[in-house]
Amino acid sequence: MTSALLRNIAAQDFAEYRGRVTRLSGARIEADGPLSRLGDYCEIETATGDDVLAEVVVVEPERLILMPLAASSAVSLGGRVVASQRFSRFIVGDGLANRALDALGRPIDGQADPADVESIERRSVLAAALDRVTPDRRITTGLRAIDMLLPIGEGQRIGIFAASGVGKTSLVEQLSRQIECDHVILCLVGERGREVEALWSGHRDKPAGAATTIVAATSDESASMRVRAVEQALAMAEHWRGKGRHVVLFIDSVTRLALALREVGLAAGEPPTLRALTPNVFSALPKIVERCGAIRGGGAITAIFTVLSETDDVDDPIVELMKSLLDGHVILSRRLAEKVHFPAIDVGSSVSRLASHLLDGDALDLSRQVQTILAEYAEARTMVESGIYRKGSSAAIDRAIEIIPLLNEFLRQPASEHADPGAATRQLRALLVDGPTHG
Ligand SMILES: Nc1ncnc2c1ncn2[C@@H]1O[C@H](COP(=O)(O)OP(=O)(O)O)[C@@H](O)[C@H]1O
Ligand SMILES: [Mg+2]
Numbered sequence: 559m560t561s562a563l564l565r566n567i568a569a570q571d572f573a574e575y576r577g578r579v580t581r582l583s584g585a586r587i588e589a590d591g592p593l594s595r596l597g598d599y600c601e602i603e604t605a606t607g608d609d610v611l612a613e614v615v616v617v618e619p620e621r622l623i624l625m626p627l628a629a630s631s632a633v634s635l636g637g638r639v640v641a642s643q644r645f646s647r648f649i650v651g652d653g654l655a656n657r658a659l660d661a662l663g664r665p666i667d668g669q670a671d672p673a674d675v676e677s678i679e680r681r682s683v684l685a686a687a688l689d690r691v692t693p694d695r696r697i698t699t700g701l702r703a704i705d706m707l708l709p710i711g712e713g714q715r716i717g718i719f720a721a722s723g724v725g726k727t728s729l730v731e732q733l734s735r736q737i738e739c740d741h742v743i744l745c746l747v748g749e750r751g752r753e754v755e756a757l758w759s760g761h762r763d764k765p766a767g768a769a770t771t772i773v774a775a776t777s778d779e780s781a782s783m784r785v786r787a788v789e790q791a792l793a794m795a796e797h798w799r800g801k802g803r804h805v806v807l808f809i810d811s812v813t814r815l816a817l818a819l820r821e822v823g824l825a826a827g828e829p830p831t832l833r834a835l836t837p838n839v840f841s842a843l844p845k846i847v848e849r850c851g852a853i854r855g856g857g858a859i860t861a862i863f864t865v866l867s868e869t870d871d872v873d874d875p876i877v878e879l880m881k882s883l884l885d886g887h888v889i890l891s892r893r894l895a896e897k898v899h900f901p902a903i904d905v906g907s908s909v910s911r912l913a914s915h916l917l918d919g920d921a922l923d924l925s926r927q928v929q930t931i932l933a934e935y936a937e938a939r940t941m942v943e944s945g946i947y948r949k950g951s952s953a954a955i956d957r958a959i960e961i962i963p964l965l966n967e968f969l970r971q972p973a974s975e976h977a978d979p980g981a982a983t984r985q986l987r988a989l990l991v992d993g994p995t996h997g
Contacts, residue, residue: 577639580621585781586825587612587624589639594622597680599645604632611645611662613782615826625782625825627662644677648790650797651675655741655769658758661787666774667758678793690851696916697806697860700736700976703903703969706986707925708888708910709917712739712804713852715861717812717880720890720902726864729890729901730808731757732973733862739768740803745791746774747784748814768806777814781821785842788815792849799857806860807850813866816843816876832875840879847883885911899970906932924986928965934958964989 577591579602587602594600594614601609602624610630616623626633649663653674658667665671693711710716720726727749734742734757744761746754754774761770771794775787788809795805809815816839823836830836852858863884867877881887891904905928910916917925935958941947942959949956968989971977 575641577622579633579635579637579639582630582633582635584825585625585630585821586615587626587630587633589622589624590620591622592639592641594641597646599627599642600624600639601642601645602626602630602633603638603640605634606632608632611642612639613786613822615822623826625780625822627780627782627786646680647677648680648793649675649677650794654771654794656761656771658754658772658774659790661773661775661779661783661790663790666754666772667762678797680789680793688849688851689854691854692915693852693858693860693912694915698738698979699733700978701733701901702971702977702982702986703901703905704733704888705977705979706921706982707905707913707928708886708903708908709913710860710862710886710910711912711916713850713858713860714886714912715847715850715884716863716886716888717884718862718864718888718890719867719877719881720864721868721892722866724890724892724895725900725902726866726890727753727757727810728973729888729903730810730862730864731760732901734770734806734808735760735764735767736976737768737806739806739860741795741798741805742768742770743791743795743805743807744770744772744774745788745807745809746772746776747787747809747811748777748818749774749810751776751778781818781825784815784818785822788846792846795859796849799853799859802856804858804860806862808862809846809864811864811866812843812880813864813876819843835875839876843876843879844883847880899966900973901971903969905929905969906936920987921983924983924990927990928986931958931961931965935962961990 575592577589579587579589581588594617596614596617598614600612602612603609610626610628610633612624612626614622615625645662651674653672657665657672660666693713695712696709697712699705718726718729734744754776758772773787773791775784791807795807798805819839819842820836823838828836828838850859850861865877865880867874887909889904889907890902894902913925914922934954938947938955968985
């Protein structure tokens with residue numbers, strides 16, 4: 559009898575699932591409950607009847623600090639705070655292929671709620687560990703500059719670095735339409751609504767290619783939503799990778815993600831450090847990169863991150879961090895963009911750490927020849943462009959001067975052109991062997 563009673567008591571749940579708003583200041587809301595863990599979601603009841611969803615960013619013995627995910631002006635002191643089961647989970651599954659979603663998994667493509675989805679605990683995906691393998695299979699992107707000279711491997715993590723307006727988003731758009739894989743996930747963080755719309759219509763109307771999912775949190779949405787968009791996109795990518803599929807995940811842009819993380823960090827009381835960024839920025843980005851990649855036994859997430867790099871001379875901590883984390887850098891150059899050379903990929907400055915793994919002997923040889931010519935030219939550029947260089951002084955520079963215009967012609971490519979790698983290899987070989995005579 560006693561033991562039955564004790565068992566009964568032990569089975570009871572005495573946790574407090576409700577709290578009240580105790581303080582409001584700027585973007586943060588304090589409450590005296592419910593009992594929560596970091597990263598949990600709560601709904602805050604308001605007088606207007608529209609509950610405000612908020613994320614728990616600080617847990618202390620007597621108080622919680624929450625970051626609202628939407629406009630919070632309707633929240634008032636004493637408002638009830640209730641733990642939200644639904645939004646402490648992500649949705650994943652095949653029903654999300656060819657859909658556009660917000661950071662909470664709600665459709666933004668004008669169609670009904672996705673069917674054929676499961677939900678998974680946010681906490682469980684954030685903790686997963688991986689048995690990763692080095693990429694050894696080249697992906698075809700249909701972009702000559704990349705396929706021939708800066709090849710991307712299945713499961714590789716690469717960055718596209720450029721100043722603003724040089725073509726990061728445009729390159730992401732072209733790659734996402736053409737790249738060979740099972741699923742494309744376009745995670746758009748802090749873009750303008752108009753850009754999201756344009757990207758989505760480009761995918762909706764494309765004749766062929768991989769199933770595409772857009773997860774977007776635009777610039778007018780809260781910092782928590784912008785961070786969550788990336789988590790939702792990663793959860794989907796990991797789900798499909800777990801089924802043995804090849805997912806290409808684009809995150810545009812990591813810089814805006816870092817700014818959103820900083821906003822969350824500041825609200826949680828973290829101290830601003832380098833360039834006013836908070837420590838959580840430097841711990842979150844490596845984890846995001848680590849979660850991508852190819853795993854033993856099949857399935858891969860190839861990740862392509864865009865990073866804003868405004869100037870070449872000042873060290874930008876986000877640029878430095880991402881370069882150290884990623885195994886390939888595609889650098890876009892304003893100089894090329896100004897010459898209407900698109901995609902504005904500066905092949906000489908870009909790095910493909912896996913080129914020797916991914917290209918076969920012949921293609922690797924061609925790519926090395928091109929890199930040598932570009933390096934020769936880069937050294938002599940100032941002399942050549944200022945007219946000081948005299949033809950005949952160096953056979954290597956003479957050859958570079960002849961080949962470079964042809965090479966630029968080869969590397970320029972309209973956004974609508976899908977280049978066949980076989981044909982591109984033949985073109986490149988002809989260009990290097992025959993030189994200007996056949997140009
Ligand atoms: N492949 C391309 N072909 C033609 N124009 C391009 C191309 N890529 C970029 N541009 C031009 O550059 C502008 C800015 O590109 P965008 O991709 O938005 O840059 P970012 O994302 O780096 O700010 C575009 O509006 C377009 O005018
Ligand atoms: Mg952009």
